[in-house]
Amino acid sequence: MNEAYLVPNPIAPNQSVCIDHDKCVGCNCCANACRTQTIMPNPEKGQPPIVIYPDECWFCGCCVGACKREAIRIVYPINQRVFFKRKTTGEVFRLGGPDSPPQTYFKPPVG
Amino acid sequence: MNWHEYAIKHGKLPEWPYEISYGKENVVESDVLVVGGGVAGCRAAIAALQQGASVAVAERGFTKRSGLGGAGVDHWHGAVTNPCSKITPEMYSDTAMKISDGYTNGLARYIIGKEGWDTLLELEEMGVQIRDEDDEFKDTMFRDEETKLLFAYDLDNKHCLRVYGNNIKPCLDAEMRRLGAGVYDRTCITALLTEGGRQGARVIGAMGVNDRTGEFFVFKAKAVVVATGGGKRLGSFAPELTESQSMFHINLTNMGHTIAWNAGAELVMMDQLYVGGLDMGYAPYSMGNADNTYQGAPTVDANGVRVQHASATGTLLTDERQIFQSANPDTFVIGHGIGLGPTNTQEYSVSTLDHALNDKISSGELRLPLYNDFTLLDEKHRRLIWGLMLSHEGKTRVPIYETLSKWGFDPDKDMLQYAVTNAELLSHRSSWTGLEHSPKNWVVTAGGGGIITDWRLQGSLPGMFAAGGFPLFGSGCHGEAQTTGRYAGRQAARFASEHDSAEPDRAQIEREKRELFAPVENEGGDIGWKELNYAIARVVQDYCGRYKTEEILDLGIKRLKDLRDTEGRRTYANNPHELGRLVECFRLIDLGICYMEAAKARKASSKILGFSRVDYPEMDPPEWNCLLPISQSDGQVHVRKLPCDYYRQAPYSDCLAENYEKYTVPAKKEAT
Structure with a gap:
């Protein structure tokens, strides 16, 4: 706890996408699908990629679409987390907020 | 895991994961080189391959998904020759010119009108759905029963279609590779090669660097199609704050404009510069609005009081169908987000919210924040917006459709909040964009400026063709990019078949390498x-x-x-x-x-x-009131005046159809 290192300031957003290390097999499909090199392969083969340039992430989600194991998700920057209101109850929720309701919309895309 | 976490966990810096070979020279030869593998570039490649040319594609990212249209699209503009449309290519081009005081590309817009529908039909053959095949939207006002096409913006004139475009880029990528394109991903093209290395001479290829290996690439080609994206890094740059909320990503540097300019080509409308930011907003489509993809979505105030829609000229609308009609019966909704910028009349624009919204909020009649209340729509219309448009538009399938759902948002139950900002903005455009947070002196360089061409879409330098919404001046959005790409690819293949290759100038290559590395x-x-x-x-x-x-x-x-x-x-x-x-x-x-x-x-x-x-x-x-083509050679800048309708003046005919027939290269389906 009382140890510290000299490191550069954290970048913002800290982590534009989050990779689940339990699901990821290090195939780097997400890194290949990324147009900006936000995600780069881990130097150690088979390990999860590194989110190296989160400040370049366009949040297009192509990495999410490329992952065959559902191991990667978008993390909205905190200043981008929008609000919605449940009509019947008047409750207001924030995207990524502490009290987000469980998912109820599961309809697949049209087509 | 980000960089900090890696460094702290391992006590060392992560090594670069690819083998580096700075400056190692690779030479690639083809009949046609396409610079930029977005939707325009892929279409150019496919069209050139269908004509029998060999093709190399140099792409900054990854062709399967990169480019502005890489994540998908929900509208197809300019399909004016579809069987339901009441608009002709002439009307489409002439109206674009009329409402822009001549400051758009009437020539390209005619080609778009003439071939946009054919370009879409070819896409359908490649596996992209463009019709309501499952009859999910049967008996709605958006659908034509015979063709099963679905329309947007203008239900009377039916020239703008809703498409299922999420898989467009993978389909184009697969077709391009099937036909034999040589694809060079992760390549940042930095200069065009010209004959003898001279500015203003014939274009004979390009040079660039790979951003994984640092290797240097020399592409030798008989013809080059410049099909790059737009740009924003020149005037408005703050990626930590703006990348997530922008329609333009960080790879976009108007590189096609710059390499053309440096090669000595003529550009026009580079004086179309908007002051004011576009980027300090929220993630595209993440907030409530009644615009673009959300056209027709009902809006309510904080108390649930309905905000009325209005025609583009301000008439309050009482019937849902009117939202998808033009402001007066003699006009049509030309399109939206198609690079026309400000226009001299609202009569051809899409409907908006109540123009008195600002006054009604100031007086307390309506209370902020506003919300989209999707529950006021019937299930089919709600599915049309949420299930079709938002799940197929670029930057919305994963970021909005999937991510908002995972966080519990349910359009069958919930209301999506608008941004809290100037209501004059809210009534006229998407609430997630621009807002009032951008520095006042930001310059937006995503105007209509670009390469000026002849009727072959060939620029002022022989062998250099332009395609797409950005490098080709004043030429539109997604469908338009595909259409001009397909047209320019055919032209480039024809040019390549009529010309020998030329050996690049070694001094030009060495100069570029020295600077690059x-x-x-x-x-x-x-x-x-x-x-x-x-x-x-x-x-x-x-x-x-x-x-x-x-x-x-x-x-x-x-x-x-x-x-x-x-x-x-x-x-x-x-x-x-x-x-x-x-x-x-x-x-x-x-x-x-x-x-x-x-x-x-x-x-x-x-x-x-x-x-x-x-x-x-x-x-x-x-x-x-004219275009000012600008170019450079030997350290001198050259400018001339050119009428905005240069494409229907001598040596061309005043008749658009005649010019098109004279210069077009007929499309072919398979390589010969």
């Missing part, structure tokens, strides 16, 4: 690419913003050159990624100079161009 050898370098980019953006904001005069523009050009020759020489690149970004910065300096030279050339102000000169304040004097 200097930062990796610069051991005393102490300036990174980002600081240089911020500095470039500052010069453009200050010296090419609201307060332009001859002296200020000269100062701006001088300051950009100073940046290149002083701080620019102190830059370093730690790896091929930083090298790619840095090279883009050097090209941004060239591009900034191009914009400032174009601004110097117009000695008047102009409303449609969003162009202001303090020393020439008169708005749109008739003698300046």
